[in-house]
Amino acid sequence: QQPVQSPQAVILREGEDAVINCSSSKALYSVHWYRQKHGEAPVFLMILLKGGEQKGHEKISASFNEKKQQSSLYLTASQLSYSGTYFCGTQRLGTDKLIFGTGTRLQVFP
Amino acid sequence: KAGVTQTPRYLIKTRGQQVTLSCSPISGHRSVSWYQQTPGQGLQFLFEYFSETQRNKGNFPGRFSGRQFSNSRSEMNVSTLELGDSALYLCASSGKTDNTDTQYFGPGTRLTVL
Numbered sequence: 001q002q003p004v005q006s007p008q009a010v011i012l013r014e015g016e017d018a019v020i021n022c023s024s025s026k027a028l029y030s031v032h033w034y035r036q037k038h039g040e041a042p043v044f045l046m047i048l049l050k051g052g053e054q055k056g057h058e059k060i061s062a063s064f065n066e067k068k069q070q071s072s073l074y075l076t077a078s079q080l081s082y083s084g085t086y087f088c089g090t091q092r093l094g095t096d097k098l099i100f101g102t103g104t105r106l107q108v109f110p
Numbered sequence: 111k112a113g114v115t116q117t118p119r120y121l122i123k124t125r126g127q128q129v130t131l132s133c134s135p136i137s138g139h140r141s142v143s144w145y146q147q148t149p150g151q152g153l154q155f156l157f158e159y160f161s162e163t164q165r166n167k168g169n170f171p172g173r174f175s176g177r178q179f180s181n182s183r184s185e186m187n188v189s190t191l192e193l194g195d196s197a198l199y200l201c202a203s204s205g206k207t208d209n210t211d212t213q214y215f216g217p218g219t220r221l222t223v224l
Contacts, residue, residue, distance in 0.1 A: 002152075032212065034215075040217070041114075041200060042153075042215045043215070044207075044212055044214060047210060047212055087152070087153060091210075095166075096158075096165070096166070096211060097166045098143070098155070099155060100145075100153035100154075102151070103152050
């Protein structure tokens with residue numbers, strides 16, 4: 001039931017773009033995205049709801065494809081501060097529990 | 111608002127001992143969830159408490175238990191520690207975003223079992 005994140009790791013130069021995907025085999029109500037820097041707690045980025053619009057946060061945005069039960073996180077013109085591990089948390093229809101993927105490690109170099 | 115706080119931040123125990131971790135949620139949040147984070151397994155859900163009642167439970171053995179107090183503060187207990195229990199234990203309290211519960215994480219307690 002754990003969502004599958006891809007890729008597992010991404011290496012970028014500053015200014016490059018990246019896409020992180022999160023897929024579930026179950027019908028979802030929401031997808032939550034978090035970023036965790038080394039030695040710190042995960043920080044909430046945004047939430048995507050079933051039937052909701054694509055969300056944006058500075059140069060980081062996300063979408064939710066209900067047909068595929070997949071969410072994608074888009075990082076454009078990456079900055080050094082974007083480095084960290086990105087987790088998606090999925091909430092299935094009819095439940096209030098979040099199940100997290102195994103994470104995607106993103107490293108941005110100058 | 112103050113964020114989620116967890117104490118202690120670091121713990122070293124030996125096999126067979128027990129440990130209690132504490133979590134204070136964001137003021138006004140009534141739900142507290144606990145997660146175990148390890149490099150290989152990512153964030154694994156332990157349990158969730160809401161208004162002093164366990165509302166959800168993950169797939170962990172009975173050695174892992176928790177409780178929540180009337181002020182929403184929560185404790186997690188692990189008995190008969192094993193080497194494999196070494197991990198970062200994260201607590202998260204829930205608040206509304208877009209009318210949906212969103213979790214806000216504390217800094218975690220890093221437990222090392224020797």
